[in-house]
Every structure is written in C-alpha cells, then in structure tokens.
Amino acid sequence: MSTDAPGAAPLIRLRGVTKTYGSGNTAFQALRGVDMDVQAGEFVAVMGPSGSGKSTVMNILGCLDTLSAGSYRFRDVAVEALDRNQRARLRRHYLGFVFQGFNLLGRTSAQENVELPLLYRGASAAERHRAAREALAQVGLDGWGHHTPAELSGGQQQRVAIARAIVTQPQVLLADEPTGNLDTQRSREIMDLIATLNRERGITVLMVTHEPDMAAYARRVVRFVDGRVDSDRLQEPVMSPPVESTLAGEGG
Template sequence: MNDHSRSDQAQSERPLIELEGITKVFGTGPAAFQALKGVDMTIERGQFVAIMGPSGSGKSTTMNILGCLDVPTAGIFRFRGVEVQALNRDQRSLLRRRYLGFVFQGFNLLSRTTALENVELPLLYRGEKKSLRREAAMHALDQVGLAPWASHTPSELSGGQQQRVAIARALVSGPNVLLADEPTGNLDSERSVEIMELLGKLNDDGITIIMVTHEEEMASFAKTIVHFRDGLVDRTEAGARRMEDTR
C-alpha cells in the first residue's frame, strides 16, 4: 500500500466531523458574549443528526461553524480529518462549495427564474458548461420528485415544492453533507412530514444530514438527536430512525 492509499484509508476511518472543546465568543470586553462554552461532538459518515435547544442555546452558532460560515474562537473542528479552523477564508469557501449543501427555512429561491434555473445556480457560479448544468439540475430535481415541474417558477409551486427545489439546489453539486436549518419552519404539518421523509430517503442514499429544528416531531425522523443548552451539548439520544435500524 502506498502513502497516498494509507492517507485515504486513515481519512475514511476517522469520523466525518469532530468538534473538540469548541468555544465561540461574540464581542469584546464587558460586552462579550460566550455563545459556545466547549462543545464536543462527533458525527460519523451517513448519520442523520437533529440539533435541538432553546433560543440562545448555541445550536445555530454550531451550525454556522459546521457550515464553514463562521470560525470558532478556540477548539478544534475537523472535517474529513482536516482542521478547518486552521484554513484561510478561501480554503473554507472551497471546502463549503465542494462538500456541503445548505437548505434554509426561507427557501431562498429566485422568484423570476424556473425551478431548473434555481437548481443550476451553484454550478453556474462554479463555471460549469450549460449542458452539464442542465443535466445535473434535472437529475437533482428528479431526486426530489420534481422533474415535471422544472419549467415552473416558485410562485407556481406550493411551499413544499419550493423546499424540494431548494433541496435539489443543495444536492446538485454532490455534497457529502446536507446542512438543513429549520427546513420545515415555513410549512404546514403535512408538507413538513413530506420533506422529512425526503431527507430520510436522501440519508438512506448515503448523504450525511445535520438539521437544526425546534420541532420534536421533525427531530424524531433523525437517527441521533443532540440537545443543546447554555452553549454546551446537554444530552444525546437516539431518534426514531436509529431505533428502527436496531429492530
């Protein structure tokens, strides 16, 4: 086995994500606020993790760090064995584009463009050829069951369909991890269950999913539920999908 193969094997044997003693302080002096106080968390490949906690518990700050949108004040954040806190801004941006997909509560779709064009956007920014963009975007829409609606604009789609387009946009670049921030927050209960079932299917297909939610019913779709309180992990429990796996 050559050195490169050993390196790949060692990387694959490590957890996908490791947080060790992560702290985050906003502001300085008397106005400083410590949002995270030493978070330890490990996420394996293929996990579906729901992060819960009251407002101000640190869950959103943790999600921003996991998404390489912010950096910790102290501690170690490893992604695929690489210490992310040691990367510069451009390197973090590259990691984000190559490995991460994002889904938000507000859909964030361009109102005057079609579903297909919305899904294409990440590849357009990457400079991919039009034919390759179209093929990848149609495949992503097909993954979420919306290929027949490719030519529709967001105003012609339901809220659940719009969130499916947003998920397809997150999938189009082939991420290892899907980060979902309150993905059902703007949906009714029936549409929420549809989106959670879709995320479960994507997880079954091998995508690691990390989701912030305040809804216990939605969190139950995950394999692991991590509860935050006062800037720390308070407790971790098995979700319904993990319990199904062990039956």
C-alpha cells in the same frame, strides 16, 4: 448508518469549540467548549431552546462562521487553519444547505435556481442542465423546472431548495429548520424526502429543529443548552415510506 471503517476518523469532529461575539462587557459566549463527532452517513437532529448555540454550531460546521477557540476537523482536515477561499471550496464541494426560508431567486426558474451551485463551480451549461434536471427528478419535481417560485407551493419550493442543495452531490446536508414554514402534511413529506436521501444515498444530515416530530426522523438527537451539549442520544427513527409513494401525486 455509518460508512466509516472501525477506528476511522469521524467525518466531522469538534473539540473544545467556543464562539464569542463582541468583547469586554458586551461579550456573549454562544458556544462554551463543544465536543461532538459525526460519522459519515449519520442523520443528526440538533435541538435546544432559543440562544442555546444550535444555530451557531451549524454555521461553524457550514463554514458560514468561524470558531473563536478549539478545533473543527472535516475529513481529518483542520478547518480553522483554512483561509477564506479554502473554506469556500469546502462549502462548494462537500456541503449542501437547506434553510427555513427556501432562499430561492424569485424571478428565476426552478431549473436555474438548482443550477446556481454548479455555476459557481464553473460547470458547463450542458452539465448544469443535466444535473439540475436529475436533482429535480430526485425530489419529485420532474417537469417543473420552468416554473418560478411564485408558481410553486411552499412544499414545492422547499423541494427546489433541496434539489439545489444536492445537485453538487455533497457529503453533508445542513438543514436549518427545513420545515419551519410548512404545514404538518408538507413538513412530513419534506422529512420523508430528507430521510430517504440519508438512507438511500448515504448523505450525512445535520438538521436544526425545535419540533420533536421532525427530530423523530433522525437516528441521533443532540440537545444544546447554554452553549454546551446537554445530551446526545440515539433513537429508533421514524421510517419513511418508499420515496415513490411519498412523491406520487404531491402538489403542495
């Protein structure tokens, strides 16, 4: 799905993006001239073998790393021209992140974990509490806010991580191997949830995965090889069941 008008600039545009680590004889070129557009509302799976550059490009898209050469435009703004504080504001206001390892604070409740991005944005306590409760409800964890990560299953922890990612109502969700630590059933439930957020809320999703079963949920698959885009194809995605049936009775 795309919310852009015909001829409108894409939400994300990469042109000639390179990334080099080190210098001289030890230099490693992780990206070698990447061109890629992402329209608002797309669900894109980014695949490729280890060392192909897929995680590097995601870090650049998420403003967690900077490119060495080329152009990265977000909402037609040149990201490479932004200073550190401006890139941080872009992350806080437009991007949500989901990682393989959940990255939750272990001694902090689910509610407080979800509130963290709003705390960094300076939201009031009342606003944080309300938004976090709503985000937890959206991922099927209504009433679980007082539990710590140790009291939750892996699937539930990843739901908390997704709630934390969407609590700021981002335009883009960047997911790096979001099912990597989950079993098959929980992986499907998480993918159903991400696909529902994309389809029903219009959140643009870019997901790194090495699993074809998970990439099948995306509308588009971009494959990286040796730091370049090797293929870029559309597909008919796996359709999620209604979110209510996905979440009903799920405890894992």
